[in-house]
Amino acid sequence: MRTPLSFSLSSSVATLGACFIALFGSVPCLHAQSAVDEALPRTVPLREAQDRNPDPRVVEVDLTARVARVKTGPSQSVEAWTYDGDLPGPLIRTKVGDRLIVHFKNALPQPTTVHWHGIRVPIQMDGVPGISQPDVEPGGSFTYDFVVPDAGLYWYHPHVMSAAQVGFGLYGAVLVEDPNDGITIDKADQQVLVLSDIAIQDDGTLEPPDSGGDAGNVFGREGQIVLVNGRVSPSVSLRAGTLQRWRIVNTAKSRYFQLVLDGQPFTIVGVDGGLTTAPVTRDQVVIAAGERVDLLVAPQGKPGGQLVLRGMPYDRGYGSSEFRAVEDLVTFNFTNEPALPNAARPNPSRPIESLSAEGATRVSLELTLVGVDGKSEFQVNGVPFWKSKPIAAKPGETQLWTITNKVKWAHPMHMHGFFFQLVDEAGKPIQPIALKDTVDVPINKTVRYLIKFDDREGEWMFHCHILDHAEAGLMGTVRLGNPPPSDIRHTHR
Numbered sequence: 001m002r003t004p005l006s007f008s009l010s011s012s013v014a015t016l017g018a019c020f021i022a023l024f025g026s027v028p029c030l031h032a033q034s035a036v037d038e039a040l041p042r043t044v045p046l047r048e049a050q051d052r053n054p055d056p057r058v059v060e061v062d063l064t065a066r067v068a069r070v071k072t073g074p075s076q077s078v079e080a081w082t083y084d085g086d087l088p089g090p091l092i093r094t095k096v097g098d099r100l101i102v103h104f105k106n107a108l109p110q111p112t113t114v115h116w117h118g119i120r121v122p123i124q125m126d127g128v129p130g131i132s133q134p135d136v137e138p139g140g141s142f143t144y145d146f147v148v149p150d151a152g153l154y155w156y157h158p159h160v161m162s163a164a165q166v167g168f169g170l171y172g173a174v175l176v177e178d179p180n181d182g183i184t185i186d187k188a189d190q191q192v193l194v195l196s197d198i199a200i201q202d203d204g205t206l207e208p209p210d211s212g213g214d215a216g217n218v219f220g221r222e223g224q225i226v227l228v229n230g231r232v233s234p235s236v237s238l239r240a241g242t243l244q245r246w247r248i249v250n251t252a253k254s255r256y257f258q259l260v261l262d263g264q265p266f267t268i269v270g271v272d273g274g275l276t277t278a279p280v281t282r283d284q285v286v287i288a289a290g291e292r293v294d295l296l297v298a299p300q301g302k303p304g305g306q307l308v309l310r311g312m313p314y315d316r317g318y319g320s321s322e323f324r325a326v327e328d329l330v331t332f333n334f335t336n337e338p339a340l341p342n343a344a345r346p347n348p349s350r351p352i353e354s355l356s357a358e359g360a361t362r363v364s365l366e367l368t369l370v371g372v373d374g375k376s377e378f379q380v381n382g383v384p385f386w387k388s389k390p391i392a393a394k395p396g397e398t399q400l401w402t403i404t405n406k407v408k409w410a411h412p413m414h415m416h417g418f419f420f421q422l423v424d425e426a427g428k429p430i431q432p433i434a435l436k437d438t439v440d441v442p443i444n445k446t447v448r449y450l451i452k453f454d455d456r457e458g459e460w461m462f463h464c465h466i467l468d469h470a471e472a473g474l475m476g477t478v479r480l481g482n483p484p485p486s487d488i489r490h491t492h493r
């Protein structure tokens with residue numbers, strides 16, 4: 001039997017509230033007491049992978065997925081699933097055009113793979129079992145080897161039992177730098193921030209990935225402990241007014257981050273696929289699961305005082321903001337030096353050729369949520385992933401995608417392997433032009449984008465990056481060119 005699930009859910013908002021709290025738990029007070037100022041770093045530390053190749057254009061690293069006890073605060077730790085024993089995994093730093101070689105080993109008790117979110121890799125390197133490669137079995141290994149063609153901040157995570165494995169701690173960032181991007185900011189003031197959360201039970205172990213049952217799938221499970229580069233509410237120390245560049249990725253499996261800095265402005269210079277055609281200034285920034293932002297900010301305040309970067313409650317469905325606390329993400333302790341005056345910020349501009357909707361093939365997706373045999377199912381055009389047919393595309397073809405969200409939950413929709421450009425109802429580019437691979441499709445809203453496929457034939461995934469939604473059906477594929485048939489729909493059911 002098939003019924004629109006929204007009826008049964010909306011009838012009992014109070015029950016949902018209780019459910020939400022049960023799912024996400026109360027937020028424990030884990031804020032670390034800041035140490036003396038001089039002991040504090042200027043940016044939140046993030047371990048980097050060691051490049052063991054002397055060739056300046058080749059970055060070659062080892063990466064092992066394994067269970068390890070990680071510290072999340074001065075007196076808290078958890079046995080998490082990690083890359084190289086760290087939460088998050090090590091930052092892989094490359095320059096645009098470099099060749100990246102990753103010798104990956106699986107020391108987990110489960111099969112896994114590595115997907116390189118946002119990087120335009122060949123299909124064989126995309127990390128999707130059944131399409132790209134076989135599962136990397138426990139004790140097995142796989143070498144990822146590709147060129148990083150576009151500057152920007154990207155990230156890596158498994159594409160096997162993603163909701164469970166990402167939720168357990170498997171994620172890390174890849175920074176692809178362009179030394180000539182025109183942003184001259186001291187290296188010491190360039191910061192990569194990996195935002196995530198983790199769900200830890202009262203007994204100190206990881207929460208099972210199916211906690212909360214069907215309602216958990218519909219809500220999209222959030223961890224009650226919010227992490228910034230693996231730490232709870234870290235503190236840094238810098239001189240007030242110091243101009244910084246923050247490249248931020250949201251690796252949480254469901255949570256959105258709505259950032260505010262006490263009303264101080266962020267200059268957003270880039271998003272998923274690097275710099276946009278022009279910066280925009282905002283006093284808050286929402287980063288949906290999977291998205292990235294590149295922003296300039298000069299935290300201001302009294303010398304010797306404090307300023308806190310906060311995550312404000314964000315409603316991504318069913319009033320979910322009501323069940324959340326304000327999160328202190330990073331505390332800035334200003335030194336006693338006089339504040340630097342607000343200086344003009346770099347104003348980088350990157351030419352991006354806008355795609356044209358003229359002659360583009362129309363593709364329409366309608367996202368729905370239904371109950372099937374007492375179980376919630378997310379559907380694209382009336383079918384869950386395992387019953388779907390691939391969308392056909394030809395090399396060189398431009399498509400205009402119209403995604404309509406008829407669910408009372410927002411969905412950050414991610415396309416593997418390709419960037420897209422957002423357009424309005426008339427098919428005209430939304431300014432500034434940006435290269436995106438993940439876009440939030442808000443509740444009851446429609447998002448449109450143009451996507452141009454190149455000659456990397458293969459079957460490419462697209463899916464909601466609320467990973468519980470993806471696994472409950474909100475996925476699909478594009479069959480570009482004439483790749484061999486895949487059994488992806490069987491491996492994902």
Ligand SMILES: [Cu+2]
Pocket residue numbers: 409410411412464465466469470474
């Ligand atoms: Cu979703």
